[in-house]
Amino acid sequence: MPSTELFWTFLIAISLLTITPGVDTLLVMRNTARGGLKDGVMSSFGICSGLFVHATLSAVGISLILLQTAWAFALLKWVGAAYLVWLGIASLRQAFSKKADHTPVRNEPATALPAAGDYRPWRSFREGLLSNVLNPKTALFYMAFLPQFIDPQGAAFSQSIALAAVHFVLAMVWQTVVAGMVLHSRRWVARPGLKRLMHGLTGGVFVALGARLAATQP
Incomplete structure (x- = not known):
């Protein structure tokens, strides 16, 4: 680990960055x-593993x-942009899918969890991992950010992994809280019209983030 002073500076900085909304939160x-909650938490696990x-x-x-x-930068940029656009198209397809018009039967609780088939652990983990790993901005951020908190007297690799582990824990906790808040509001979100709106937005x-990433100059 870096020195105590460096560590606390890193902890404050990374905490503020973690709670800043971005692609991961979305x-x-x-x-x-x-x-449901498992889908959100597994997606977060994939995102944080990419760190x-x-x-x-x-x-x-x-x-x-x-x-x-x-x-190399251009290749990573285009792959990441294409993946974001693919995620966006998938959401837009759900927005215009007839399944989005599903209306709960009279005795079905409005807060009922999604069917088990809606949650696939590997899909959730893969989406999170790829979303993080294929983001060149994250790579460049770590390239510029981590070295500032590395003690040159120690091993750079072990310190980098230790700092990433701290970021992993903070991000997992925060994103799990976000998932819980989304789940808590399911009664409101589960309405067909609002589900369409959410998927559409x-x-x-x-798609916009993917296009913006593709336009980013190295």
């Missing part, structure tokens, strides 16, 4: 609405190579 909210990938790449200097090699945001 994905957790969308998947929680789709498949170790970025920490490792940062520690061994791969992020610097991506930053300095135009074609999140889909549009994902």
